[in-house]
Amino acid sequence: MSFVDIISSVNFLYSLGMLLEFASFLWLRRKLPIVKRPFVVPMELPWLGIMCLIPSGFLLYVMAVATKIVYLVVALLTLVRIAWYFLMHFCKSKMWLEFNNAGEKLEDQDLE
Known part of the structure; x- marks a missing residue:
């Protein structure tokens, strides 16, 4: 892969993440x-939607001008992440791995 394709792939993945953040917001x-x-953010929902439209348009543009190799890399990485999620869920259900909730413990300590 060329350097341009690598940067384009990273930007495409970042765009997907940002669109997910806007949708979640x-x-x-x-x-x-x-x-x-x-x-x-002291605005009503319709204004928040309008506020998210401008950066979403730029993100969609970045995604639209990607090359075929970028689409292939992003699709492959997305499939790997989905498979990894289900693998971790499976390992957790079989108790093969133990997951720590360090963030929750820190929050509990702050409350005391």
Whole structure:
């Protein structure tokens, strides 16, 4: 792969992640509007959607101008990540691996 294809693949994956973040942001604001959050964007849902449209357009443009090799690499990496998720879930159900919840323990200590 050329350097340009590698950078394009990274940008494509980043674009997918950012679109997922925008969708999550809007979905959570719609489903749980009164939940206390560490940061508040003081706008109503329709304005938040409009606010997310401009960067989403740039992200979609980055994804649209990708080459075939970039699509292939991104599809392969996405399939590997999905397979890895199910493998970890399987290993956890068989208790072959132990997963630590260090973040939850730290939050519990902060409350005390």
